Amino acid sequence: MLELWKSQIESRLRELLKPFEPRILYDAMSYYVFQEGKRIRPLFLCAVSNALGGNLQDAITVGCAIEFIHNYSLVHDDLPALDNDDFRRGKPSCHVLFGEDMAILAGDALLNLAFETLSNRENFISLSEKDLIYIIRLVSESSGFQGMVGGQVMDVKKLGDPWSISLKKTASMFSAVFACGGIISKKYERVEYLSKAGTQVGLLFQLIDDYKDKDGFYLLYGDDITRLVEEKHAECINMLESMGILTPFISSLIRAVISPLETV
Numbered sequence: 001m002l003e004l005w006k007s008q009i010e011s012r013l014r015e016l017l018k019p020f021e022p023r024i025l026y027d028a029m030s031y032y033v034f035q036e037g038k039r040i041r042p043l044f045l046c047a048v049s050n051a052l053g054g055n056l057q058d059a060i061t062v063g064c065a066i067e068f069i070h071n072y073s074l075v076h077d078d079l080p081a082l083d084n085d086d087f088r089r090g091k092p093s094c095h096v097l098f099g100e101d102m103a104i105l106a107g108d109a110l111l112n113l114a115f116e117t118l119s120n121r122e123n124f125i126s127l128s129e130k131d132l133i134y135i136i137r138l139v140s141e142s143s144g145f146q147g148m149v150g151g152q153v154m155d156v157k158k159l160g161d162p163w164s165i166s167l168k169k170t171a172s173m174f175s176a177v178f179a180c181g182g183i184i185s186k187k188y189e190r191v192e193y194l195s196k197a198g199t200q201v202g203l204l205f206q207l208i209d210d211y212k213d214k215d216g217f218y219l220l221y222g223d224d225i226t227r228l229v230e231e232k233h234a235e236c237i238n239m240l241e242s243m244g245i246l247t248p249f250i251s252s253l254i255r256a257v258i259s260p261l262e263t264v
Contacts, residue, residue, distance in 0.1 A: 005046045028098040028106035032071045048181025051245040055126040065114040072110035147172030162217045166206040174202030204232045
């Protein structure tokens, strides 16, 4: 089922980001998006929505909007002014291939495309305008100065420890993913708790990412990070189980998140 969802996500991304002129902007925007990454965020959104009885196609569309935001952040993060990475996923970074000017503009355009997607009622089947406003508010808060961008500033300027940085830079978007699953499923009373569960899954994701890259949490805890991963993993499982949404699909995604640790 996860592979089917991923295939549908890939197709929907191409429906929402079709070729246009000037072609160079389209090419720069689509460069990371169509490299077919893990799609962990939209897949979690589909899994949460599925667990709560939400419309799958609406979950896929909201997930694609979040994937546009994720990819815009990667384009900008790779720029010389930030992480200065010349390669991503084994290929030249967007700014290396298209120039810094086009990478900046492509990132800007991807962010705008996300909200263009979310604000168009015709893109959805079961979501009301009120639902979409709710989703837009959550996603914009999680991706802006209160969330992802704020966390990036803290990271660049060394303004906090890995926990406070990761809460904003990474976990905030996972929080939005889980919360949106509740909105799509019309389980409004569960949105706050779903948001908290997403935050913990996001922290687990960042712990594993830092373990792989030997960065962030790893620099703080060294090999003891494996103990933290085990504790956070157990916390996530217990939390999701208590909410009644630890489906086989969500369990599989959690296993995919921690798999780099299990192969060591």
